[in-house]
Amino acid sequence: MTTTDEFQAAGAQTPRPAGRPRSARAEKAIIDATLDLVGESIGLSELSIEAIAARAGVGKTTIYRRWSNKEDLLVDALSTLKTPLPPLAGVSVRDDLIVYARVLLRDACDARNRCVMNIAMNEAERHPRLVERIHRATIEPRRAAIAALLRRGVATGELRADLDVPIAMANLVGTVMWYVRTEGGGEAAGSSDLAERIVDHLLAGLGA
Amino acid sequence: MTTTDEFQAAGAQTPRPAGRPRSARAEKAIIDATLDLVGESIGLSELSIEAIAARAGVGKTTIYRRWSNKEDLLVDALSTLKTPLPPLAGVSVRDDLIVYARVLLRDACDARNRCVMNIAMNEAERHPRLVERIHRATIEPRRAAIAALLRRGVATGELRADLDVPIAMANLVGTVMWYVRTEGGGEAAGSSDLAERIVDHLLAGLGA
């Protein structure tokens, strides 16, 4: 830390409170350390503020001055993860399914995003506000997007007319998630045509 | 507790040690309480011996006299869950796939079994011995059985000749798991033809 990284947006109507300004660098370090540790230790109860402070090279005071407790910090940290859904080319449903499958694959292979899913699925009754926020920010938009894509496929005749959309969604998402979990997570991302193979497999079906 | 439930197998070569015998009822109560709490609190670190003792109506002494630590208790408790794989009728691959899908559905809806999966997937580096044992006792046999069934289908021509077995396994297992997680867990088990619909969906594929 040779240079000073303190600053404030200093809007005209916020006349810059007196005293030393809060370090933006410290804030980013705290968020990063939190996400790192969330990615390593899966349970939220294993995640300690002291470990976050140590990892971030920051005093606990600096954390508690910004967030009043662990859950508030987690809400802010996890909300920085929501990668935007990629735009769809919109040419063929198959191509768009592959685009989404690639996103699912990438997220499923990333430790941070994987833990968001674990938290959303496992800690619903222990951290309802946190899980609710994750659902609204990340999960629900993706569900809606995939459902809309599947319905588009039914409408255009590219998919079966009697398609069961909930089952088809479980097909796509569940296959990707389970594949990554069982067949080594890291290597799966490398083979770039995996998403393509999974989608074609689903479209064609298992039957002869 | 009006009657006495103490006993010992008392084989001829084990001459029944002196003193009050250990209570088989207490042992069962401990295992049951452990599985109940595992089914409620998903993380192993949230699971406390003291809560197990309280739930089982048992002193901590009675637990520590039988298991030296929490992990040993968990290994024994979880190993009582392994429901045997059902025999296959062996007539058609579709029927056998439905049999397995039903087993997967039932297990995925049961809180206890669901937590075994969570532990196996999430706590690999924290409890390697426990996870290893779960894998050998429960997961690996099922993986092998499903893989064998799929290969049989390829051999008999009921399934595509170019079937990618790992992807097909992720299809079946992932679809069931994900469906239960997203579309209400409890109700899914009720509709008895869900397994059938999922399998037929997979066999036919999504394409028109």
Next chain:
DNA sequence: GTGTTTCGAAACTCAAGCGTATCGAATACG
């Protein structure tokens, strides 16, 4: 310079939970 606020570090209080030890009562054997 003075005043105000934040900084990292360290100490603190408080609660939870592990694993152990001790207690009187209960249950077996002989």
Next chain:
DNA sequence: CGTATTCGATACGCTTGAGTTTCGAAACAC
């Protein structure tokens, strides 16, 4: 009966971590 062991209950020492407080130093405004 005496002896041995387990029973549930309780207390203990110990560690971990949450959240607070205090401290001297640093970073700003004036």
